[in-house]
Amino acid sequence: MNRSTLWTSLLLFVLAPLLGGCVDSVPDEDPRSLEASALGTGEQCDTIPANSTFVWGDPHVYVSSTTYTNAGCTDSYIVVVNYKDPAPLPGTYMSWADVEPSNALTCGSSRLRMLVWDTTTSPYVYKGTLLSTGEWVANPDPAHDSAPSGVCRIQPIKAEDIGLVPGRRYRFAMRAETQLFSTLRKRFAFANAPLPGRAGLGAAGDFASGWYMAILASSGADMSASYPWPTVLNQYRLTTMNARVDRGGDIVFQDGIFLNLTRSFTRPDHPNFGMSNADIVDHDGASLNGFSCPQLEMTSTEWPAPSYSYSKLIKGAAIGTGFTYCALRADNRSIDRLKVIRRDTETQLVVVGFAFDRLTARTTYGCTDGFCDSEARLAGQFLRTGALHAQMSATSFDLLHHARSCIEQNLQRSLPVPLSMELHGEDGNPPLATGGANVGAASNRIIVAGFQGIIQPGNSQVEADEDVRFDLHEAMHVYNRHFLVGTLPGWFNEGMAIQIGTRLTCGGDPRLMPDGWRSWSPGATDPHGVGSQLFWRLEQQYGCDVDCAADIWRTLVDQHGADPEITSPEIRVIMEARVGAKLSAIFMDLGIPYN
Numbered sequence: 001m002n003r004s005t006l007w008t009s010l011l012l013f014v015l016a017p018l019l020g021g022c023v024d025s026v027p028d029e030d031p032r033s034l035e036a037s038a039l040g041t042g043e044q045c046d047t048i049p050a051n052s053t054f055v056w057g058d059p060h061v062y063v064s065s066t067t068y069t070n071a072g073c074t075d076s077y078i079v080v081v082n083y084k085d086p087a088p089l090p091g092t093y094m095s096w097a098d099v100e101p102s103n104a105l106t107c108g109s110s111r112l113r114m115l116v117w118d119t120t121t122s123p124y125v126y127k128g129t130l131l132s133t134g135e136w137v138a139n140p141d142p143a144h145d146s147a148p149s150g151v152c153r154i155q156p157i158k159a160e161d162i163g164l165v166p167g168r169r170y171r172f173a174m175r176a177e178t179q180l181f182s183t184l185r186k187r188f189a190f191a192n193a194p195l196p197g198r199a200g201l202g203a204a205g206d207f208a209s210g211w212y213m214a215i216l217a218s219s220g221a222d223m224s225a226s227y228p229w230p231t232v233l234n235q236y237r238l239t240t241m242n243a244r245v246d247r248g249g250d251i252v253f254q255d256g257i258f259l260n261l262t263r264s265f266t267r268p269d270h271p272n273f274g275m276s277n278a279d280i281v282d283h284d285g286a287s288l289n290g291f292s293c294p295q296l297e298m299t300s301t302e303w304p305a306p307s308y309s310y311s312k313l314i315k316g317a318a319i320g321t322g323f324t325y326c327a328l329r330a331d332n333r334s335i336d337r338l339k340v341i342r343r344d345t346e347t348q349l350v351v352v353g354f355a356f357d358r359l360t361a362r363t364t365y366g367c368t369d370g371f372c373d374s375e376a377r378l379a380g381q382f383l384r385t386g387a388l389h390a391q392m393s394a395t396s397f398d399l400l401h402h403a404r405s406c407i408e409q410n411l412q413r414s415l416p417v418p419l420s421m422e423l424h425g426e427d428g429n430p431p432l433a434t435g436g437a438n439v440g441a442a443s444n445r446i447i448v449a450g451f452q453g454i455i456q457p458g459n460s461q462v463e464a465d466e467d468v469r470f471d472l473h474e475a476m477h478v479y480n481r482h483f484l485v486g487t488l489p490g491w492f493n494e495g496m497a498i499q500i501g502t503r504l505t506c507g508g509d510p511r512l513m514p515d516g517w518r519s520w521s522p523g524a525t526d527p528h529g530v531g532s533q534l535f536w537r538l539e540q541q542y543g544c545d546v547d548c549a550a551d552i553w554r555t556l557v558d559q560h561g562a563d564p565e566i567t568s569p570e571i572r573v574i575m576e577a578r579v580g581a582k583l584s585a586i587f588m589d590l591g592i593p594y595n
Contacts, residue, residue, distance in 0.1 A: 043072060043073050043074065044072035044073060045070075045072070045073035045076060045078065045115060045117075045171075045173040046117045046119070046124045046126065046171060046173075047072070047124070048070055048071070048072035048073055048078070049078075050078040050079060050080040050171065051068070051070070051077050051078050051079065052078075052079045052080070053079070053080040053081075053082075054079070054080070054081045054082065055082045055084075056082065056084055057081055057082060057083040057084050057088045057092075057166075058088060058192055058342055059079055059081050059092060059190050059191060059192065060190075060191045060192065060214075060342040060343070060344050060349055060350075060351055061077075061079060061189065061190045061191065061344065061349070062097060062187075062189050062216060062217075062344060062346075062348045062349035063077050063097070063174075063176075063187055063188050063189070063190070064097075064187055064348060065187070066098075066184070066185045066186060066187060067185070068175075068185060069185075073173055075175055075177075075183065075185055076173045076174065076175050077173075077174050077175065077188075078171065078172065078173050078174075079171075079172045079174070079190055080119070080169065080170070080171050080172075081169070081170050081172070082169045083164060083165070083166050083167060083168055083169070083170065084166065084167065085166040085167045088192045089192070089205075089209075089212070090192070090193065090204040090205045090212050091158045091159070091160045091192065091193075091204060092158065092159040092160060092164070092190070092191075092192060093156045093157065093158055093159070093189075093190070093191060093192070093193060093194040093195070093204070093214070094112050094114050094130075094132075094156060094157040094159070094172075094174055094176075094188055094189070094190050095112075095156040095157075095188060095189045095190075095191075095194050095195035095214065096110075096112060096154040096156070096176055096186070096187075096188060096195070097176070097186075097187040097188050097189045097195055097216060098176060098186040098187040098188070100151065100152045100154075101134055101152040101178065102152075103136075103150075104136035104150065105180075106134075106152075106178060106180065107134035107135065107136045107152035107153075107154075108133065108134055108135070108136065109134070109178055109179050109180050110133070110134040110152070110154060110176075110177065110178040110179075110186070111131055111132060111133040111134065111154070111176075111177060111179075112130075112131070112132040112154060112156070112157050112174075112175075112176050112188065113129065113130075113131055113174065113175050113176075113177065114129065114130040114131075114157050114159065114172055114173070114174045115128075115129050115172070115173040115174075116128060116129075116130070116159065116162050116164075116170060116171070116172055117170065117171040118168055118169070118170055119169050119170065119171045120168040120169045124171070127162050127163065127170075128162050130157045130159070130161065130162055131157075132154055132155045132156070132157050133154075134152050134153065134154045135152070135153045135154075136150050136151075136152055136153075137150060137151060137152075137153050138150060138151075156194040156195065158194075158204075159172065172190070174188065174190065175188075176188035189214055189216065189349055191214040191342065191349060191351050192212065192214075192341065192342065192351055193212035193213045193214045193341070193351045193352075194213060194214065195213070195214045195215075195216065196213055203354075205353070207356070209288075209289075209355075210288045210289065210337075210339075210353045210354060210355040211353065211354055211355070212341065212351065212352070212353045212354075213351070213352060213354075214349060214350070214351050214352075215253045215349070215350050215352060216253070216348065216349055217253055217254060217255075217256075217347060217348045217349070253319070253350060255347075256318070256319060256347035257318050257319055258319060258325065258327075286324050286339075287339070288324070288337060288339040288353045288354075288355055289337070289355060291324060291337065292337075292357060292358075293326035293335045293336075293337060293357040293358060294326065319340055319343055319347060319350055320340060320343065321340055321341070321342060321343050322339070322340060323339070323340045324337065324338065324339045324340075325337075325338040325339075326338070326357065327354070328360075334356065334357075334358065334359050334360060335357045335358050335359075335360065336354045336355060336356055336357055337354065337355045337356075337357045338352055338353070338354050339352065339353045339354075340352055341353050369390070369393070371393060371394070371397045372418065373418065374418060375400075375401055375404055375418055375419065376397060376400035376401050376404060376418050376419045376420070376421075377400075377418040377419070377420040377421070378393060378396055378397040378400060378420070378421050378423065379421075379422055379423070380393050380396075380422070380423030388464075388465065391465050392451055392462070392464075392465050392468050393423065395465055395468045396421065396423065396451055396452065396468055396470075399452075399468065399469070399470035399511055400419050400421055400470070400475075402470060402506060402509060402511070402512075403419065403470045403471075403472055403475045403506075404419045404475070405506075406472065406504055406506035406507075406509070406512075407472060407475055407476060407479060407500060407504070410500065410504055410546060410547065410550050411479065411550050411553060411554065412550065412554065413479075413483065413554065413557070415478070415479060415482060416482060417482065419446075419475060419478060420444075420445040420446065420478075421445060421446040421447075421448065422445060422446070422447045422448065423448050423450070423451060436454075436455055437453065437454055437455065437469070437513055438450055438451065438452055438453060438455055438461065438462055439452055439471045439473065439474055439513065440452060440474055441474065442474035442475070442477035442478055442481075443477060443478075443481055444478060444481045444482065445478060446474045446475060446477075446478065449461070450462055451467075451468050452468065452469055452470055452471060452513070453467045453468040453469040453513075454467040454469060454513075455467075468511070469511050469512070469513045470511055470512060470513065471501060471512070471513040471514075471515065472497075472500050472501040472504055472506075472512070472515065473497045473498065473500070473501035473515045474497070476496060476497040476500045476501065477493065477497050480493050480496065480497070483557045483561055484556065484557060484560070484561055484566060485561065485562060485563075485564075486560070486562070486563045486564045486565045486566050487564070487565045487566065488566050489527075489566065489567070489568050489571065489592075490527030490531070491527045491530040491531035491534065491568075491590075491592060492531060492566075492568075492571055493527065493531070494527045494528045494530075494531040494532070495527075495530070495531020495532055495534055495535045496531070496535070496549060496553060497515075498515055498516075498517065498518060498528065498531060498532045498535065499535040499539075499546055499549045500515075500546065500549070501514065501515025502514065502515045502516055502517060503545065503546035504546060517532050517533075517536050518531075518532035518533075520532065520533040520590075522589075523591070525591060530590050530591065530592065533590055534586065534587075534590055534592070535549060537586055538575070538579060542579040542580075542581060544575075544578065544579050548578060548579070551578055552571075552574055552575055552578050555574045555577075555578070556570075556571060556574055559574065567593070568587070568592050568593045568594065569593060569594055569595055572584070572587055572592075572594050
């Protein structure tokens with residue numbers, strides 16, 4: 001490398017983060033020079049044998065290794081495509097398929113690079129170079145995406161932008177790269193549709209004929225018009241395997257099949273509360289717009305994980321070129337038609353088309369409706385529509401903040417995550433008794449069949465906004481789960497929740513549903529009764545009130561919060577230190593292990 005080239009490279013390195021995010025065409029550069037191609041000196045990219053050839057204009061390649069190279073075209077992967085008439089729809093895209101850069105410097109130094117030749121006749125004609133450089137942008141979807149404040153946008157390259165003509169043959173020399181102190185090759189995909197990322201083009205096409213996208217194996221995709229990106233209705237979003245647990249996904253592609261991993265609701269960060277709540281119904285070879293999908297149906301399942309599915313559920317649908325499916329979106333609001341356009345032989349990459357089919361009868365309220373912030377998150381699903389459920393959801397969201405504030409004033413600790421609640425508002429599942437109250441259950445989040453609150457006589461669930469309430473018992477379980485990460489004795493988990501729910505008044509808040517001490521008789525082992533009796537005896541015999549209980553809880557968190565298992569004798573030692581008395585007799589009387 002000469003001195004001029006060195007200084008040019010250094011200047012580009014410094015400016016890359018500032019100039020990133022665009023796809024540039026450079027048709028006039030000499031492709032054989034290092035400055036133009038960055039693929040090596042004295043290259044033969046236009047003549048050496050290709051890595052892959054496609055005779056019908058339908059490339060579908062996932063370059064999964066980062067060691068690709070060619071002796072005559074350094075650090076490149078070469079594909080030849082015969083473009084038959086008509087040209088592929090919606091286009092030919094090179095997409096970033098590696099781990100997204102995690103900071104602005106690495107992002108601005110990452111790019112996609114494509115050199116193009118027309119090789120229909122000799123001599124071959126160099127068409128130019130296309131570049132797409134990473135751009136560090138603000139996280140566009142913080143409600144659903146737990147990424148840092150910024151994400152890296154590396155726009156896919158569309159080969160047609162350089163002026164391809166149907167009926168001719170083209171050669172593409174490509175590399176995905178990060179250039180910091182050296183050039184690191186990265187994985188990429190080359191297909192008739194873009195590969196979605198967290199911040200970039202999600203799919204290509206139009207509403208009438210359908211949208212198209214590529215999906216990598218061991219990944220999932222979301223379909224939602226409510227995300228701020230992609231900005232066009234019915235586009236997908238790619239989610240990685242480890243991120244799906246948090247954000248959910250409409251479809252999952254793994255081990256050569258569209259897989260419904262689970263329909264259990266695990267977190268309200270995303271309206272489906274889990275990995276994948278979408279169901280896939282198989283069809284036979286129709287065109288993308290040549291069939292219709294069945295309507296959503298309810299299924300009766302065990303509490304507290306109700307499911308919503310098609311009548312013909314296929315949990316693992318095999319993927320083949322031309323296969324068609326129906327997919328229920330994770331938010332359960334609508335159903336889409338799917339068609340596999342192409343699939344590579346290793347089933348590592350599929351190109352799919354999708355089109356909106358129908359709306360369901362379901363209304364979903366959640367993060368996308370503003371019911372998420374740093375303090376609380378709420379998501380609800382209802383078959384019935386109307387402003388009333390939206391208002392009741394808003395009230396529940398407000399009351400989550402009240403519960404959090406009240407508990408944290410007592411515990412003097414702040415929950416490291418939003419206090420989250422799921423509302424499953426079907427017909428009360430399981431059926432609730434007429435009259436009384438509805439509080440739900442909790443572990444790492446609160447789960448409620450319907451709304452928390454007062455059930456008026458003649459109703460089976462909370463039906464009016466003025467009857468929406470909150471309780472502290474279930475919320476306290478969430479604090480136990482997050483601060484005491486190991487196995488916690490049931491009697492302490494329930495006893496602490498009962499103490500908090502019974503004695504805290506939250507300043508006399510009229511929306512609070514107070515808890516109460518549970519009954520216990522000798523020999524009874526139910527953790528609610530045992531835990532309630534122990535905390536009640538501490539209060540009656542030693543004056544250990546709700547503030548004293550909070551001291552015990554904090555000490556337990558400080559000493560054993562990270563332990564894989566917390567034992568009853570360890571808790572006894574902490575309680576004895578706080579009340580200044582031996583408690584072995586009480587523990588033994590209640591049947592709790594004490595040594």
